[in-house]
Amino acid sequence: MVRKKTAILRPYGHDVKGCAASEDAGPASGKMPLCSHCHTTRLRRFRGESRPKSKDLPASVTILLLQPILSDDMEAVDRVLREALHSDVPLIRQVGEYIIAGGGKRLRPALLLLTAQACGYRGTHHHTLAAVVEMIHTATLLHDDVVDESSLRRGHATANAMFGNAASVLVGDFLYSRAFQLMVTTGSVTVLKIFSDATNVIAEGEVLQLLNSGDPDLDEDRYLAVIRRKTAKLFEAAAQLGAVLGHAGPELEDALARYGMHLGTAFQLIDDVLDYTGDHAAMGKNPGDDLAAGKPTLPFIRALEKGTPDEVAFLRGALEDRNLDEFAAVLSILQRTGALDHARTCAESESTLAAECLTILAPTSYREVLLELAAFAVARSF
Numbered sequence: 001m002v003r004k005k006t007a008i009l010r011p012y013g014h015d016v017k018g019c020a021a022s023e024d025a026g027p028a029s030g031k032m033p034l035c036s037h038c039h040t041t042r043l044r045r046f047r048g049e050s051r052p053k054s055k056d057l058p059a060s061v062t063i064l065l066l067q068p069i070l071s072d073d074m075e076a077v078d079r080v081l082r083e084a085l086h087s088d089v090p091l092i093r094q095v096g097e098y099i100i101a102g103g104g105k106r107l108r109p110a111l112l113l114l115t116a117q118a119c120g121y122r123g124t125h126h127h128t129l130a131a132v133v134e135m136i137h138t139a140t141l142l143h144d145d146v147v148d149e150s151s152l153r154r155g156h157a158t159a160n161a162m163f164g165n166a167a168s169v170l171v172g173d174f175l176y177s178r179a180f181q182l183m184v185t186t187g188s189v190t191v192l193k194i195f196s197d198a199t200n201v202i203a204e205g206e207v208l209q210l211l212n213s214g215d216p217d218l219d220e221d222r223y224l225a226v227i228r229r230k231t232a233k234l235f236e237a238a239a240q241l242g243a244v245l246g247h248a249g250p251e252l253e254d255a256l257a258r259y260g261m262h263l264g265t266a267f268q269l270i271d272d273v274l275d276y277t278g279d280h281a282a283m284g285k286n287p288g289d290d291l292a293a294g295k296p297t298l299p300f301i302r303a304l305e306k307g308t309p310d311e312v313a314f315l316r317g318a319l320e321d322r323n324l325d326e327f328a329a330v331l332s333i334l335q336r337t338g339a340l341d342h343a344r345t346c347a348e349s350e351s352t353l354a355a356e357c358l359t360i361l362a363p364t365s366y367r368e369v370l371l372e373l374a375a376f377a378v379a380r381s382f
Helices: 036-046 064-084 090-101 107-118 125-148 159-163 165-184 189-212 220-230 232-245 250-277 298-306 309-321 324-336 339-360 365-379
Strands: none
Touching (some): 064 090, 064 107, 064 125, 064 165, 064 365, 090 159, 107 125, 125 159, 125 165, 125 232, 165 189, 189 220, 189 232, 220 250, 220 298, 232 250, 250 298, 250 339, 298 309, 298 324, 298 339, 309 324
C-alpha cells in the first residue's frame, strides 16, 4: 500500500533541507510529525523578544505573531468585553474600564479563537466565549492581587491599589457571574460543563497555593499539581472549547485540551523564572513578587534541593521572612545551583509536549500560529 504523503508545517522561511522530518514521514492516518528542528528554530527566534510598544499593536493584540491572523477577532472580543462590563453601578464600570485599558497578552482568549478556527468554526460564538475566558482570567487576577497584596501588574497599579481590596474582590465576583451569563447564550451544556469544571479546579488551585505559602518543604510534584490547576486549567479549557465549537471529534478535542494544559504549564514555569530574572519594564510588574508573597516556585524548590546546607538554611529563612532585601542573595543561589536553568528546561519540555499534541490537526495558518505560541510561551522575556 502506498503511504499518503503528509505535509509538515515548518516556521516561515525555514529551509526544507535542514528539516529533521521529511515530507513523506507522516503516517497513513494523516497525523503530521513534529519536526524537532522546526520547534527549536521557533524557540530561538522568540528568545529575547521584547514586549511590543503600544504604537506597534492595537490594544486588543499584544503579541506580534497574533496580529496578522487575530487582530479583527480580538477587536470583536474587546467589544463583547466592553458591553459585558456595562453596569448601572458606577464603580463596576470604572474598575472594568481600568482593567480593559490595562491590556495584557490576551493569550487565553487567543487560544480559543485559534483552536476554534483551526477546527473549521466560522460563527461568532468564539468571540463571546473568548471574552468569557478573559473575564474569568481577569477575575482570578483581581482576587490574586488582593491575596498577594500586589501593587503593580501590566505596568500599571493593580486594581486593589487603585480602588481598594473590597472593590477588587466584589468586581471580581461580578466578572465571574457576568461570564456565566454570557456563556449561557451559546445554548451548549458542554460549554457550561467545561467552564464550570474549570472554574472549580482553578479555585482549588488558588486554595492549594495559599496552603503552600511559606512552605519550604513543598516538592516539585506538588508544585506542578498546583499550577496545573491554578494556571494551566484555563488554557486547557480555552483550547478544548475551540474544538467543541468546531465540532471536532473526541480525539482532536482531547489533543487540543492537552495542548492547552502543556502550554499553560510552560507559560507558568517561565513566569516563575522571569519573576527572578525579568526586566521590570518589560514584565510590567515588580520582580521578586513571588518571594515577597512567600511562594516557593519551581526555581526556589530546585535550589532548596541542590543548595549547600548554608544556602538551604538561608533560603528557608528568606521564604519565611518574605524580605525583598534578600532578593539579590536568593537570586545568586538560584543561579549557582542551576535552578533557573532547570525550570527553563522543564518549561521547554512542556512546550514540546504541547507542539506534539498538534500533529493530529490539519495544516492551516491557525495551526502554525498555535505551534508558534508553544515556542513563544517559553522563549519570551515578558
